[in-house]
Amino acid sequence: MKNLIAGFTNQLEEALLIASKQKFKQPNRPMHNMVICGLGGSGIGAKIVSNWVFDELNIPVTLVNEYAIPAFVNEHSLVIASSYSGDTEETLMAVQEAQVRGAFIVGITSGGKLQEFCLTHRHDCVLVPGGNPPRTAVAYSIVQLVNYFQALGFISANSLRQIEQSIGLLNEQQSFIQEKSMELASFLFGKVGVLYGETKYEGVIVRAKQQFNENSKFLCWYHVIPEMNHNELVGWGGGDERFAPVFFTASDIQPRNQRRLEITMDAIHQKSKAVFIVHAEGNSLIERSLYLIHLVDWASYFLCEKNDADIMDIKIIDYLKNELGKIT
Secondary structure, three states: OHHHHHOHHHHHHHHHHHHHOOOOOOOOOOOOEEEEEOOHHHHHHHHHHHHHOOOOOOOOEEEEOOOOOOOOOOOOEEEEEEEOOOOOHHHHHHHHHHHHOOOEEEEEEOOHHHHHHHHHHOOEEEEOOOOOOHHHOHHHHHHHHHHHHHHOOOOOOHHHHHHHHHHHHHHHOHHHHHHHHHHHHHHHOOOEEEEEEEHHHHHHHHHHHHHHHHOOOOOEEEEEEOHHHHOHHHHHHHOOOOEEEEEEEOOOOOHHHHHHHHHHHHHHHHHHOOOEEEEOOOOOHHHHHHHHHHHHHHHHHHHHHHHOOOOOOOHHHHHHHHHHOOOO
């Protein structure tokens, strides 16, 4: 896992190379909406990218993290199935239903049943290297999604360029990133983590929660501003030093949300006695997001060490899948 985290920028480079070689069929009919199906390490890339293209994409995007697809899916729907293994049962059932409804489909996978499905029905399928835990392959799904959006003319070429620029930033900041991630791990150790940030970074914060869950065997929750100010802030009336609030900040936060963040931080600080601030570096939303993703990946590794846990252990998920496999 340590090597996989350290190789994040190499993975971004490889993903960009894979993207540069892709050729896609253009839809032969108007696309009125988009649905992206995926779960866990395969699905989070869609959440992150949807935040990035929020101000640019001119059709609605729905993320599906379950078996069913929305009732509106039809022949004018673009459905993207993202499953690193290619065997995620929820994604496979969702994309099979999309096929029945005549949707325009593309797959992103390392193989498995999803690749077979796409070959059988002559859908485009982007193949990425397999064999690693899905949570370590987020760069592949992020880059392929951005590349596909660009190839279909939904977004400009800026996003791929910004991903490429982020590689230099991450390599240059590597020592500081690891130092800050160690501090974050120490802050979280022995407490319950609470992760906060602005809505445009929600995908990044969900990814952080997932990494602490899987890598560190650590429970935490997250929320976003401004929504959090309308409910959860009141809940901090019962807060205390058991909780470790972490605030993800950046230079591009909407001014009123920045003020909300400051007020929220002060209010929570009175209850928790300590807060931790992670400030994103970079010249674009994409650069800042990838910076935070990489920093948290390292923090989840260091927190796992502190917890004396097995970072690769997912026995409970394997058990769940085995039990589900008994259902005919």
